[in-house]
Amino acid sequence: MKSAILALAGALALMPAAVQADTLVEVESARVKEGVPLPTFKADASWPALPDDLILGQVPGLAVAKDDTVWVLTRPNSLNPTEAGLDRDPPLTVACCKSPPHVLQFDREGTLLRAWGGPELAPGESTVTGEGREAVEEGDEQWPANVHGLFVDEAGTVWIGGNGGGDHVVLNFTPDGKFIRQIGRRQMTEGNLSESYLGNPADIAHDGKSVLVADGYTNTRVIAFASEDLSFEQLWGAYGTEPGSGTRGGAFDQSMATSTAEGAPDPQAGDFEPMVHCVVRGPENTVYVCDRRNNRVQVFREGPEGIEFLENVVIAPETGGTRTASDVAFSPDGTYVYVADMMNGRVWILTRADHEIVGWFGRNGRYPGQFIWLHSVDVDSEGNVYTTEVNTGRRVQRFVFQGYED
Template identity: 55%
Template sequence: MRAFLAAALTLPFAVAASAAPPEQALAPLAFEQIAPAGTKMPRFKVDAAWPAMPGDLLLGQVSGVAVGPDDSVWVVHRPHSLTATDTGLAESPATAVCCKPAPPVVRFAQDGRYLGGWGGADSAPTVDGVNQWPASLHGIFVDKAGSVWFGGNGKGDHVVMNYAPEGKYIRSFGRRDKTGGNDATDQLGNPSDVNHSDGMVLISDGYVNRRVIGFDDRTNSYKGRWGAYGKPPSGPVLQGTFDQSHAVDPSRVADPKSAIFNSIVHCVVPTKDGHLYVCDRNNNRAQLFKREKDGGLTFVRDLAIAPETGGTHTVTDIAFSPDPEQTYLYVADMMNGRIWVLERKTHAVLGAFGRIGRQAGQFTWLHSIDTDSAGNIYATEVNTGRRVQKLVFTGIE
């Protein structure tokens, strides 16, 4: 067996970053039209050949995706979600011809070529004897300068990290192993998502706490915190460590009209016209806010998506069509395994695509989405999904 492995490992498993892009393999998506017949909306096909992973690397649960200013596609994943039967090549001695976990932060070209990756405890600072690298990465954002932001929802992951695109640590907010509840102004509670724009760093602080918190991007100083409807954050914080059993807790009944955020405040996604969507996943809704010049948030409206849904619930992430008006709004629905298409101006639901499943264009624990300048959508899956898919924009029909 060892001799076999030694021979096998000389085969060209690894794919260089400069390898040719994969040839597209487009396949149809399940689609439901909800708007009246004749209503035009974006259409997509899934590219089953995207991305081109190196032959010796494997992704675990892919817990975030973000498209950079150059249309490169960044993902964060959870190497610890892989088992020894997935990663026999990483065992010592090797027990299989494949595979090894990919680096925690991975970058792809728009055409699917693997451009490299980085991350891990060696890249992060140690503060008061505690390494600040999150145990379980969650959410990713790439700002206009190309720097990379992400949080974590594992044990003690009360931190948001900011890195240069080549993997050099820049700064962080919060501190691992330190959390202070909804009223804390310098500590976080398992942050799920982050955005850096318009002079602010906005964080959905939502697996332990139930709020959005903001910081000045120049001074790193606290600017404000908000709960549902823009009121002071309230509601019980999670006691103990989050695990995925909490995501399917039957006692978490959605209430799209609730006065407070439910557990798992899951995204912060700004628009080009000065607004912000916040995903209140376990209440099956997003809330829309206006971003004020002083950094404050003013409530505008609720947006309920499949409000009767149970299980892991619905609104897990939001993205937009890339036109200047951001005409179309895309909402990732974890439990129903679909992406809803809305007209952003009116929030009218036009249709939905995708379904629960494991084939190309289907979703298992659909988690995060983003769009590129060509209108393509990238979607990730966690739990047993463990992949990122590219949904190719084919036009408005």
């Protein structure tokens, strides 16, 4: 197996604090509920400090590890030759840029510490003929054709999913990119009741006891596996019931993310829609699941008897297009919930005790502090918020916590 690890520790100098302060940008925001302290933020226009020859493609995954390093998942295959001309042989440019590996680790200041990823690190081997929807793959390559979802657990191991053609697999790696194990298998899916195979998983959460998968772009469910041996534990659909909405037929492509052919959002629907987009463990044994197409987050509690449905949290219910409820994160003390809203280009701020919206920040746009296809959100131990964008957004941003507005 060839090594695809790019060691970049110490390659970039840290930015002095005085310079960093000059790069903080005001962010559009608003208060929705009075009488509750509102967290406030500024965007850090200097973050991250990529090497001079790299350019980011789509960024579909984000995780802040327990040491406050920031991991991002990129799609180098989303870059075209005019953006990444150094990838060509011979190069198409005498200047920047080349595409990065799939997995990047930054320190909190934005220095790139580690980068790796690609088929060389996963089991199997395949040959692809044709392009786009006409592409045909032969073989058993396990690295996803289109990565989606990233999680870094307490032990520092990295979990990756995929939502491209046949990407019915979750892979687990060491921090340096050495393959450990996998759930499911590419090119194999058996529907919502399968206890072994997945259907285009979107997100992962591992607490050392069990692995939760938002199984999510073909299937419409959450499924849990035992941490030790990845044996099946349980699965559920909306409201904690057996998944009943069927599966998506054929391969997913991004045009489906904005399609209304499958109907308008229904925050009271009895089933999850395709694109069960996140699964995030919260305080007090809670589990938050993003039902993106229905503009809602469903909240559950894990217990000895299984999963218990607690609450429907509805986010901008009238929104169409790419919809809302893309990802969820929590303030360090667990007081606030942050919900990434893809279509409206906002991060909604809710109080976790009652899930009422108290405010928001961000808007659609391409300047610092704005979003295009806002995809993921996470928070570090100091309350700074990180976000990623896909499609034509193609970036990761850092929002520096400024304190509370009374």
